[in-house]
Amino acid sequence: xxxxxxxxxxxxxxxxxxxxxxxxxxxxxxxxxxxxxxxxxxxxxxxxxxxxxxxxxxxxxxxxxxxxxxxxxxxxxxxxxxxxxxxxxxxxxxxxxxxxxxxxxxxx
Amino acid sequence: xxxxxxxxxxxxxxxxxxxxxxxxxxxxxxxxxxxxxxxxxxxxxxxxxxxxxxxxxxxxxxxxxxxxxxxxxxxxxxxxxxxxxxxxxxxxxxxxxxxxxxxxxxxxxxxxxxxxxxxx
Numbered sequence: 006x007x008x009x010x011x012x013x014x015x016x017x018x019x020x021x022x023x024x025x026x027x028x029x030x031x032x033x034x035x036x037x038x039x040x041x042x043x044x045x046x047x048x049x050x051x052x053x054x055x056x057x058x059x060x061x062x063x064x065x066x067x068x069x070x071x072x073x074x075x076x077x078x079x080x081x082x083x084x085x086x087x088x089x090x091x092x093x094x095x096x097x098x099x100x101x102x103x104x105x106x107x108x109x110x111x112x113x
Numbered sequence: 114x115x116x117x118x119x120x121x122x123x124x125x126x127x128x129x130x131x132x133x134x135x136x137x138x139x140x141x142x143x144x145x146x147x148x149x150x151x152x153x154x155x156x157x158x159x160x161x162x163x164x165x166x167x168x169x170x171x172x173x174x175x176x177x178x179x180x181x182x183x184x185x186x187x188x189x190x191x192x193x194x195x196x197x198x199x200x201x202x203x204x205x206x207x208x209x210x211x212x213x214x215x216x217x218x219x220x221x222x223x224x225x226x227x228x229x230x231x232x233x
Contacts (some may be wrong), residue, residue, distance in 0.1 A: 006175075032131075040219040042158070049208065049223040050158065060220065093158050097219045100172035104150075104158040 007031055007096045009105035017113040022079040026108045028094035033074045038098030041079045043057055044107075046092045053092075061076065084110070115140050115222040117209045125199055133194040133227060136208030143167065143218030146212035147185055147192040148220060151205035151229075161207070162194065165215040172216075177203075199231045 008031040018024055028039065037057035042050040052061040054070035057077055067082040081088055089112050094105040121133040135147070149161040162183040163172045171183060182195040192209060206228050210220035 038217055038219075042220075043159075049225055051222075051223075052221050055213070055219045055221075058232075090206065091157075095219060097160075097214070097217050099217070100163070101174050102160045102172075102218055103164070104160060107157045 006101055007034060007098075007103055009094050009096055010101055011092075011094060011105035011108045013108060014106070015109045015111060017111050018084055019113045020084050020086055022084050022113075024079075024084055024088070024110055026079040026081075026092055026110075028072075028077040028079070028105050030075045030077070032098060034077075034096050035098045037073060038096060039070075039072065039077050040095045040097060041068075042093045042095065043088075043090045044093065045087075050093065081110075117211065117222060117224035119207065119209045119224045119227040122229045124230045124232065127200060127231055129199050129231070130197045131199065131229060133196065133207055133209075133229070135192045135224060137190045137192070137209075137211070140211070142190040143187040145175060146170075146215055146218050147183075148210045148212045148218060149183065149192075150208045150210055150220065150223075151195050151203075152208070153202075153205040156205075159205070163212060163218050164192065170216050180213070185199075191199065194215050196229070197230075201231050204231050205229060205231060 041054040044050045128202040148163040185192040207227040211222040212218040
């Protein structure tokens with residue numbers, strides 16, 4: 006089973022700042038079978054990124070995903086008020102399709 | 114717009130059973146995998162189970178294998194999760210999610226979830 010470790014646990018930033026979220030896998034995830042989701046309080050998760058770097062439909066280009074092997078990053082170039090939320094990475098190359106523990110992006 | 118509506122949650126005693134349902138609409142149901150993901154109160158997301166379009170591929174998390182059974186009825190555009198031998202640690206919001214892929218699956222649409230509480 007691949008274990009995903011997200012860091013930091015909480016990121017305190019201001020609107021307009023750049024956010025850099027990390028997701029580290031316990032072993033290589035192969036051909037980028039890594040997705041990112043956003044979840045706002047009381048809401049359902051929303052797919053942002055799949056294939057490590059491909060934006061899902063309707064996702065603004067301020068969201069970008071990079072990485073390969075065991076180290077992946079979600080970057081939000083300029084935080085908007087609606088971006089303050091919890092972000093999860095997910096491995097999907099092989100069952101079990103594990104999630105990371107999440108990173109909360111909060112207003113500083 | 115894709116819609117996924119879960120039902121069947123509620124309060125159940127430890128050792129009891131519950132069957133969750135998810136009704137899907139506005140997409141060709143049997144061409145997508147369907148999945149259950151849960152979230153315990155105040156915690157993160159945990160993948161539970163997945164089933165491919167023709168039910169050929171079925172997967173379970175270790176935490177539920179042998180106790181939960183996923184199934185689907187393509188004629189009814191519905192997916193189900195039969196949960197037996199429930200434990201307190203199964204308490205969570207259970208989300209139904211549409212999956213992209215048969216055996217390498219990420220989730221592009223999610224329902225609003227149904228709450229399962231296991232308590233005496």
